[in-house]
Amino acid sequence: MNISRRDFNKLIVSGIAGSALGVFGGIGNAYAAKNRVVVIGGGFGGATAAKYLKKLDPSLSVTLVEPKAAYITCPFSNWVLGGLKTMEEITQTYGNLSSRYGVKVMADTAVSIDTARSTVTLKGGAVLNYDRLIVSPGIDFKWDAIQGYSQEVAEATMPHAFQAGPQTVLLNRQLQMMKDGGTVLICPPANPFRCPPGPYERASIIAYYLKEHKPKSKILILDAKDKFSKQALFQKGWERLYPGMIEWRGAAKGGKVQAVDSAAMTVTTELEVLKGDVVNIIPPQKAGRIAFDSGLSDASGWCPVNPVSFESTLRPGVHVIGDACVAGPMPKSGFAASSQGKVAAAAIVRLLRGKQPVSPSLVNTCYSLLAPGYGISVAGVYKISAEGIVEVPNSGGLTPIDAGDDQLMQEAMYARGWYNNIVKDIWG
Ligand SMILES: Cc1cc2nc3c(=O)[nH]c(=O)nc-3n(C[C@H](O)[C@H](O)[C@H](O)COP(=O)(O)OP(=O)(O)OC[C@H]3O[C@@H](n4cnc5c(N)ncnc54)[C@H](O)[C@@H]3O)c2cc1C
CATH class of the missing domain: 3.50.50.60 (FAD/NAD(P)-binding domain)
Structure with a gap:
């Protein structure tokens, strides 16, 4: 794939690059029994995965476990500190995931995972069976x-x-x-x-x-x-x-x-x-607690995965996405987590049909605002190689250091477009 930085930014604004590029083709329709996928965590990674599982295969039973009724996005939370956004404007809810896409949303916390029995136990006492599990719990802090x-x-x-x-x-x-x-x-x-x-x-x-x-x-x-x-x-x-x-x-x-x-x-x-x-x-961090407690993380404190499917290399049948996983040069960002959520969803649909996942492309852009009309960004497109996830040469890049006022203003505008598109893509 050959994509210039300018074209890439256009794709972001139009929302197209929000997809994990190239993984959705060839899934096919043949499907027999109703399979169950449980997703832990309704943030950027988990909510994307739950929605795209249902989009790719509406016959799947998809349960999203998330304790919070409303999810407040870290993206744009800095903007609140400058009076540029309100807390309400960065709050997302799960109604559309259930009413439009048929995701079963459970307001609860996963307290343990039994990979031998393929079950997840919730704080409220429920035990969920799964054929595939996605874990996207974000981060925990190293308090000590x-x-x-x-x-x-x-x-x-x-x-x-x-x-x-x-x-x-x-x-x-x-x-x-x-x-x-x-x-x-x-x-x-x-x-x-x-x-x-x-x-x-x-x-x-x-x-x-x-x-x-x-x-x-x-x-x-x-x-x-x-x-x-x-x-x-x-x-x-x-x-x-x-x-x-x-x-x-x-x-x-x-x-x-x-x-x-x-x-x-x-x-x-x-x-x-x-x-x-x-x-x-801002303390040092590690994978969210459930990943840690379930043996999904290694000595680094993060969770190693197969980059094609985001399946854990430590616990088969469990896929770890978002901040909690080790994704090579991909930064721990909401965009990266969402991109990984799509890749994991597509891989799971194929795996449940006895097919091998296809090698994905992944994307990320991080916009930062320095003032209301002054934005900068870094973008990357990633592919899978023998070494794992690697950046596609000449695919992304930074705002040029000599960018003029028009470009900095445009970047600030793209940042707003990016936010509106990604939250609609995930929770809309
Ligand atoms: C100040 C700030 C600004 C940022 N700006 C940007 C930006 O501009 N662009 C960008 O792309 N990224 C940005 N990020 C990064 C982004 O917020 C994270 O990378 C992203 O949220 C990671 O998604 P995730 O799904 O891994 O985790 P999260 O989004 O944190 O979601 C994890 C979810 O799992 C739930 N959970 C945890 N444990 C359990 C459990 N046991 N059972 C059930 N649910 C559980 C939590 O309640 C939470 O809702 C920013 C972060 C910060 C702090």
């Missing part, structure tokens, strides 16, 4: 990685806001309460973690808010790594839009946070103790 940090601290004083919802509301409230001249500390983890550009988009949108309302304030990014996604584009934008407001300190300059004191609102790095008025700690 930063001394003094814990779930309680995150909920009370130092939010991570890396699972959108009450954490986003808390961080937003703290920013609104902060005095002019205050310091916001943003502390991202080392790779790999959910949404590599997320902390830096966050810094940009917070700066947008502060410039308008509290212009004497500062943002200090204390990073556990020495480089980050779209770095040159972000830093160029910061100099232009928010001169002197955002400082980034990488690991080599003592950026890595080792401990926090939530009462004193301080963080401790290798070099010093720093005080923040708002402290956003």
Whole structure:
């Protein structure tokens, strides 16, 4: 497949590239018994997989297990911090999945998986039988990685806001309460973690808010790594839009946070103790708990899979998609999770018919907003090779570093188009 970056962005805006390219052909119609697929997690990966399973084969019995009645998307949750979106505008529900597509949605939590018996036990007591299982639980945090940090601290004083919802509301409230001249500390983890550009988009949108309302304030990014996604584009934008407001300190300059004191609102790095008025700690991460507890993850904390079908290499019959899986160079993004959900759905339909899955193409684009009319992006198309998932050469790329105002404005527009299309594709 040969696709230019410009054409690719057009596809994104029109919603076409939301598909996992090339995996849906040749599934055929021959089908005998009613097979049961259970999907754990109704986020970007799981909700996509559930819907596309029914789209590909309406005769399947598909059960989606998700405790939350409404799913708040992390994408665009940073925008809430700048007053550019409301929480309502980033909230999705499951009504269409059941009424339009016939997915059985169960408001419950999966507590254990028995791969020998092919069953999933739910917190409410139900036991679900499956012929194939998809697990898309997102991330969990390594709470013990930063001394003094814990779930309680995150909920009370130092939010991570890396699972959108009450954490986003808390961080937003703290920013609104902060005095002019205050310091916001943003502390991202080392790779790999959910949404590599997320902390830096966050810094940009917070700066947008502060410039308008509290212009004497500062943002200090204390990073556990020495480089980050779209770095040159972000830093160029910061100099232009928010001169002197955002400082980034990488690991080599003592950026890595080792401990926090939530009462004193301080963080401790290798070099010093720093005080923040708002402290956003984004802890290191691992696969969501159910994947971890069910033996789907390896020593890395993530779940290895066969890249053609996203079937676990540790537990046959179970497919792991989204942030929880190891997907080579694909970032942990909502777009990637959704793309993987389509690949897993198509593979399962074929496997249940005794056919081999076809080798897929996968796609991702991550847009980041630096200000309402200033967007940047990174895009990638991926294929399967002997080494696993690899990027198709010359397929994606970054916003050019010398992009003009028109292009940056267009990227911001594409970002909105991307969001509207993907949430419609998944929950619409
Ligand atoms: C600030 C921020 C900005 C982001 N911006 C973007 C962006 O612009 N573009 C982009 O593509 N990505 C973005 N992302 C990344 C994106 O949110 C994730 O990559 C994506 O949500 C991963 O999808 P998932 O299905 O793996 O997990 P999730 O979307 O987290 O879904 C997991 C679901 O599983 C459920 N669950 C967990 N355990 C169980 C269980 N035991 N039983 C039942 N259900 C369970 C959870 O309730 C949850 O709803 C952003 C992330 C952040 C933090």
